[in-house]
Amino acid sequence: MNPTQVDAYLHRLGAARPARPTAEALRDLHLRHLRTVPFENLSIHLGEEIVLEEKRLLDKVTGAGRGGFCYELNGAFAALLTALGFEVSPLAGRVYGDEGRLGIPYDHLALRVGTVDGGEWLADVGFGAHSHFPLAFGERGEQADPGGTFRISGAGPDAAGVRGETGTGAGDLDVLRDGKPQYRLEVRPRVLGDFTAGAWWHSTSPSSHFTQSLVCSRVTEEGGRITLSGRTLTVTAADGAREVRELLRDEEVLGVYRERFGIELGCVPTVGAPGNTSRNG
Template identity: 65%
Template sequence: MTTEPTPSVPSESPVPSESSVPSVSEVEAHLRRIGAERPVRADAPALRALHLRHLLTVPFENLSIHLGEDIVLDERALLGKVVGARRGGFCYEVNTAFAVLLRGLGYRVSLLQARVFGDEGRPGIPYDHMALLVETAEGERRLADVGFGDHSTFPLDFDERGDQRDPGGVFRIVEAPEGDLDVLRDGKPQYRVERRPRELADFTAGAWYHRTSPDSHFPRSLVCSLLTEEGRITLSGRKLITRTRGERGERILGSEEEARSAYRDLFGIALDVLPVVRGGISDSNPQ
């Protein structure tokens, strides 16, 4: 089935390069990976369904950092990891893979850089996070984000400034200084996103920082987290945290084999060697 052509692109949504549009077979492989049907039209309802399927099947995880695996911000390499190896990743990885899929289905997609708000209420470094501006066939704009861990279940209306109710909470996009936008969840700022489209290579420094800096929580902790139909499951080291219909459960996995089984059975990740945080594990918040 083919997708209907999209309308002309507004000035802040650049036309993707030819190399960023996957082949039909690559799109079909990605759809199989997330258990989704190819949409008839690149519209908002189809985007909602794809967003949900991605969150239910592709984990938010930082295992590569602790397995000694290189993280290359290259579309082919990231598709090989997420689709071919059936892994997940952090924001730069899974949102890039999702962007490539959406382009292959006829959506217009821009990469946006964002700065995550810390506990002290200040935004972090530039290129701290990647989010996606997606334009549908009808010209509607959505803020999609499958790489922020525990966040919105569905894309947010990029141009709406009122409350947006979602299974993940009540979200609001508000104007911020210098033309940026703040994304709030239940009244608390999550990240400040810039409207200017960026290229994948622009995020290299941010990805390097989160792989190597002691000021980033990623090198200091393990996280593998996945949305479920009834809540969320998170494995942080040997601690398995489940949230089911609002009820939180927690238990410590007693052996390496039990941990490997959890990665395989709960997240679809087969590991010969378990990731280890050098110097100890601190619990990680899945975002």
């Protein structure tokens, strides 16, 4: 990233350039990202390319004022953190689905981040509802967070209460939220291009939940969450209270995208046939 791109990204987050790449600076950027840059899969249903190249990701987040899903959000965030002096390693994960089954290889992208004050952190601004702050990477006990109680544990066939799972690599980690496994991480560092096949699958496969539904979601300033799933608007307060309503008119839907997520759209996205126009480059 060049200085102009860094400044544009920080402006989007409403953040000042940190003096040093410290844990406190990482926490601030992480929370601002979750509040500002939505987790969304609109490109899949708008016929837009999802290209895992740094410039394309930055153009989308800082130029177009959009969000994205894990590869895009954590890919862009990794570029920003690296430019600010943090040590960043992308990690590959597999998300736990129904009945504890793990998803495809390169199912998820998360970040291992080192800071100048000696800490190592699991940063993840691309998993939807997750921790508001980075998790201490080496901590194996419970970690309290506004998003829940998290734990990082060594993975094994029964490490997260899941039987029959094979292919666990030495040193793999399970990330749990409120006692429920969320995803399994490899500890081997990766590069953004390694996730091309995973992004293509999630963008095109009829079996991917991203091709079957629409989502746009972010953390609110009060610590809750606002989510637009198709035409269903859900506002969840920090204490868990939920307000759900259906948006009947296109103008309402476009207004929520604009006013609550900062996304300007010319038409209301709808779930389309996967694989028609979206591809990964």
